[in-house]
Amino acid sequence: MTMNNNRLLKIEMLSTGDEVLQGDIADTNAAWLGQKLGDLGLKFQSRHTVADDLDDLVSSMRECAKRSDWVFVNGGLGPTSDDCSAQAAARLLGVELELYQPWLEQLQQWYARKNLVMPQSNAKQAMLPKGAEFVDNPVGTACGFIIEYEGAKLIFTPGVPSEMKKMALEQWFPRLPVSFDTGVKRFYSFGLSESWLNDKIDKLTLPLGARIGYRSARPSIEIKIFYDGRCGVDTRLSFEAQVRELIGSFLFCEDQGNWAQSLQDEMLVRKLKLSLAESCTGGMIADQLVAQAGSSAYFVGGIVAYSNSVKSQILKVSDKDLAQYGAVSLSVVEQMAQGVRQVLGSDIGIATSGVAGPDGGSESKPVGTVCFAISTANASFSQTLKFSSPGRHPIRVMATAVAMDMLRRYLNGLSLSADYQLASRIEQQGSEFL
C-alpha cells in the first residue's frame, strides 16, 4: 500500500455517552485518536457524539457506515443498563446478542484472582452481536468487537481512555492499510512562531515519502516529520539535519516533548543541583519540575518570594535596591537568583520577577514585563522581556517556559540572549554565555 491509498481511507468516529455529549467531560479520546491517525498519514472524515440511546445509536451507526470504510465507535460497553452499544450493533445487523464464552471465563478468572465474586451485571460485557469478531481488552472488563455493515467495518471500544488507547494502538491500527515502515521524527521548539517555522521549512526540499505536520501546544511548537517506505534512512537523517539546523538554538527536545524530563536528564548527567526563586511565576516552575518522578535527585527546592520581605530576609536582596529599582528589576532578580543559590546550596539558581497583571502595571513596567536571572558560582545573566500574550495565566506560563529555556541554554552552552519571537527584549545584563 502507498500513502496515496491511505489518504483515501474514510474514517469516522462515533462517541457515545451523556457525559461527553453534555460537556461534563471534554472528548479527549477523540483528540488523541485524531492525532495518532495523523501520525499514520490518515485522518477523520467526521466525528459524531450521541447519547446512550438505542435508536439514536443505530441510526448514527447506519449513517456513519454508509459514508465510511471504518467507523471507530467509542463508549457504551460498560456493565450498566444505560450502556447499549453492543445491543445497538446487534440491531443494526438484525442479529441477536450471544455469549462469547472465552471472555466470560476471562472475567470470572479476573475476579477470582482478586478474591472477588463477579457481579452478575458484568456478564453482560461478554455478550457480542452474533458473528462479530472479538477484540481483546488486556486492561479492562469491556472487550471490544468488529462488525461489518454495508461494506464498512465498525470497531467498538470502551470509553475508558487507557483501555481505548491500548486497543486502538495494538488492535485497530494494525488492521488499517498503512505501510508500517512509516516513521515519525519529532522536534519540540520554544520561542519561534508556527508561521515562521512553516515558512522556513516549506522552503526546504521535502524528500519523496516525507511530509510535515505542526502542533502548537503552548508554550511549544511540535514539528513532526512523517515517513513512508519510499524515504530511506540516509535521506531521513539528512533532511532531519536541515530541520534541526533551521530550528537552531530554539530546539528544546527531540522525540519526546516533556521539557521537565529532558532538563532532569541533563542535570543528572552533569550532577548539578538547582534551586528557584519565583515571584510572578509563584511556584509554577517548581510544580512542573516536581511533577517528574525522581526530580528530588537534582532539584533542591525553591522560594516563592512573593512579598518583598521574603526577597530581602530570605534571599538577602538589598532593601535599598528593592526601594530604588523596584521588585521587577534586573538588580533585584539577579540578587534573588544568587541568594537562592547560596541559601539553598545549589550549583544553579534561577529567579523570576514580573508584572503578571491584570493590575500592577506602570508606564515603564507594563503588564507582561518579566525579569529573569540565572546565577552560578562564577557568573550570572539577567534579562527583562515583555510578553505580548494577554492575561495573567498566559504570562505566567510563558515566563515559566523562558526560565526553563534559560536552564536548557546554560546546560548546552547556548547564548542566553535568545531572540524569542513571542516577546520583546527590554534589557539584559551579564555575560550571555556563563
Place this chain on the structure above:
Amino acid sequence: MTMNNNRLLKIEMLSTGDEVLQGDIADTNAAWLGQKLGDLGLKFQSRHTVADDLDDLVSSMRECAKRSDWVFVNGGLGPTSDDCSAQAAARLLGVELELYQPWLEQLQQWYARKNLVMPQSNAKQAMLPKGAEFVDNPVGTACGFIIEYEGAKLIFTPGVPSEMKKMALEQWFPRLPVSFDTGVKRFYSFGLSESWLNDKIDKLTLPLGARIGYRSARPSIEIKIFYDGRCGVDTRLSFEAQVRELIGSFLFCEDQGNWAQSLQDEMLVRKLKLSLAESCTGGMIADQLVAQAGSSAYFVGGIVAYSNSVKSQILKVSDKDLAQYGAVSLSVVEQMAQGVRQVLGSDIGIATSGVAGPDGGSESKPVGTVCFAISTANASFSQTLKFSSPGRHPIRVMATAVAMDMLRRYLNGLSLSADYQLASRIEQQGSEFL
C-alpha cells in the same frame, strides 16, 4: 413556556475545522455549550464535527436540520478561503451570498480606529446568505447569522471561544423557548464522593420546578440546583438549606467554584497572612493561590522544601527528627509549618510532605501517604492521610486540595479532623480546633 416544552427542544451542534477534527485542539466550545444548555434544562441531541469542506458541510447541515429544531454551527467564519460556512449555508438554501453593508462599515470603522487599513480578505466576513438574519459579534470581526431550513433554525457563530460564548449567551439563549425566571444555585464540595452525595440528596423531597445536577471536576464535586418559575423563593431557600446541611463541613464554596479566590476573600477580610512549606506538592499550592490576581495582599510566600537540607537549614526542622522519623512524619511536617510561619513572618503556616510515587514508598509509608500541618502563633494541627488515587499527579492534586481545605476549615472554625471519603486517616496530632 414550561420546562416540559424545553425538554422536547431538539438541539444539535455542528463544529467545523481541521484543528478540532484532527485533534490538534480539544473541542472545549462544545463542552462549554453543553454545560450551559444543561443549566437551562436543555441538552444536545447529538454533536458533529466535520472538516472545512463545502460538500461535507452542506450535507451535514442538511442532516442536522432534518432531525432538529436548532442547529448550533460553530466555526468556519474566518477571513481566509478555507473558511466556508457562510458559503455552505447559501448553497444549502440555494441562494447567493450578498453583502451586509452595516457589518462592512463596522469592520472598516474598527480598523480605522486602530489606524489600520482593513485587509481585503476581511470583506468576505460581511457576506451573508441572502435572507439570513444578522447576529452581532461585539468582540470580533466575524459576525454570525441565522437561517431557516426545513423548519429548523441554524445559527452560525465563529470558533474563537470568547466570541462564541458571548454570542451564545447574549444572542442565542434569549431566542430559546426557556422560562428565564429559571435560577441556578451551585454548591462546591470537597471530600465527599459523588455517589454518596447523590444517594443523600435523592432522599430529600425535591420541590416542584427544581432539579439536581452534578459535575465532578477533580478535586471537587459541584452540585447544581436548577429552578423554573414554578419554584418560589421561599421554597428555594428552604431546599437549599437542606442541601447545605447535608454537605455540612465539606462545603467549600457556593455560587462560584474558584477555591483560591474564596480563600483569598476570607484571608483579606480577616487581615491574615499565609506562608507555605511544600514538599510533595512542590509549588502546586502556591501556584494555585498566585493564579489569582491580588494574592500578594495575603500570600507572603512559600518554601518548596524538596530536599532535607532545605527543611533543616531554612525551615529549622530538627536534623535529629528528620533522621528518626523521616521527612514524611507528623513531627517533621509540624516543624515545617511552624518554621515557614516564623521564617517568612506570617500568621498561618501550612506544610505538606508525602510520598507521591511512583517510587519511594515503603511498607509503613506506602505511595499516597501525605502528612499535613497547619500552624498558628497559638496552636498547630497535623495529620497523615493515605490517598487511594493512583499516580503521582492525582496524589499531588489531592494533597493540594486537602491543604487548601485545612486553611478553609481553620478560617471557618470547623474541625480539622475531617472524615474525607477519598482518603483514609492514618494519624493526627494537636487540637482539631485551633
